[in-house]
Amino acid sequence: MNARSDDPVLTVRGLEVAFETNDGTIEAVRGIDLDVHRGETVAIVGESGSGKSQSMMAAMGLLASNGRARGKAVYRGRDLVGMRERDLNRIRGDKITMIFQEPMTSLDPLYRVGRQLAEPMLHHRGLSRRAAREKAIALLDRVGIPDPQRRIDAYPHELSGGQRQRVMIAMALANDPDLLIADEPTTALDVTVQAQILTLLADLQRERGMAIVFITHDLGIVRRFASRVYVMRRGEVVESGDTRTVFEAPRHPYTRMLIDAEPAGEKAPPPADAPMALSGERVRVSFDIGGGLLKGPPVVLKAVDDVTLRLRKGQTIGVVGESGSGKSTLGRALLRLLSSEGRIVFMGRDISAADKAAMRPLRKELQLVFQDPFGSLSPRMTIGQIVTEGLLVHEPGLSGQERERRAVEALREVGLDPAMRNRYPHEFSGGQRQRIAIARAVILKPHVVVLDEPTSALDRSVQKQIVELLRDIQSRYGMAYLFISHDLAVVRAMSDYVVVMKTGRVVEEGPTGAIFERPASDYTKSLMHAAFALTDFHDEARRVAQGG
The missing domain is CATH 3.40.50.300 (P-loop containing nucleotide triphosphate hydrolases)
Structure with missing residues (x-):
């Protein structure tokens, strides 16, 4: 207080x-x-x-x-x-400064974060560029960005979602505001x-x-x-x-x-003989992040380092870890949206070396719900157009009336009024936009959905609804989910198997109950302690409200 x-x-x-x-x-x-x-x-x-x-x-x-x-x-x-x-x-x-909800849409993708951090100090305080850069490095350090002397020259897309949010916080604090x-x-x-x-x-x-x-x-x-x-x-x-x-x-x-409101319940594992939907064997993803020529030796970041994962039909694997642990990069690599090493197999077919043309017909079956719902929705399209865009590509023979019917059905499935389908994304809250993104993915009834922080922008009551919705869709259509999240309460309610990642590697994995009740690694224990230290009050508050 x-x-x-x-x-x-x-x-x-x-x-x-x-x-x-x-x-x-x-x-x-x-x-x-x-x-x-x-x-x-x-x-x-x-x-x-x-x-x-x-x-x-x-x-x-x-x-x-x-x-x-x-x-x-x-x-x-x-x-x-x-x-x-x-x-x-x-x-x-x-x-007065503001930290916005969607960092990727608030940071200019064409400029390095250091330049964007320095701008308010140059404009309002008249600092020299050198002084503004020094203060920007200090601010990045204070908000927990590792290696700020190097990261200050990164572009927004080179940072994880959490790191971009920390840059936004640093920008808001740059001029010591009266009101944040x-x-x-x-x-x-x-x-x-x-x-x-x-x-x-x-x-x-x-x-x-x-x-x-x-x-x-x-x-x-x-x-x-x-x-x-x-x-x-x-x-x-x-x-x-x-x-x-x-x-x-x-x-x-x-x-x-x-x-x-709190996501609850447990996800039962699929049958032991459920077919394999998607697997990755010794997957590795690396990025060149500096050096070369006159800038010294090349610097290589191992974003995903020798990870093996097997996802069965009807299964939900929760992938957890801190920002920058490689969770999202792993998901994109398995969908063949990033270049990677290792073997990736989808429904019995090796797609490790598949090019864009070979992957195109498979995109209907491999869907991704992005972490940033606003950045992934076109501001020039109505919600109805956004949700049915995939149908135009993958089911071109559908009539306009049938597409409209499918859009109405998909919006209802995610708890949105179909009458709103003629509105544009900026007319919706962050949570509503995330539900639109989920509707766009599930309208195609894919085999595999990678859900990258799908509930991060949602309040707890809607998180509970979305968890129940995703479970229902999964049970009806047999979809397999890779559920990437830092929210352990949602992961526990949503997943039957959990993979814990740190700096690109798997440090622990196993059935959800075992990971949450008997974590083996110190890193997993620290995640559990931090998560439930933030949310312990819910049980006490509920008891008081119910007269317990």
């Missing part, structure tokens, strides 16, 4: 946000009030689409072009709503780095008296990190107050539901 000053940094009164869409006006935020004081952390929680992110985007003047805000968002006596862009730009990135708005800042981070980042933010807050607005669906983090909390539902604040009071004695049924 943190100390609070009586000086308000941000005062929001009667804030409303609406979007004009093809289907009419959507009211995203409906007249909310909130206060943020110097030196305190205020959390805004709620399910996807509740309006928690849009409320702060409105305060920052960052709504999409079809969005409109009314009401007041007063920063140190100045109303930000309706302020001229030129005046807002003097405040944004300097006095953190929109799901730990979504892409593994549990050990979550703890490091939260500790870092708390330390910086104590040092600088910085106020923080923390937007999240992770109630465990809210419990440990925030002094006050606002619970939002359908654009309105339904409950607010001191964090301990709200979570130990919730008054609103919706708050009780959020506390009680």
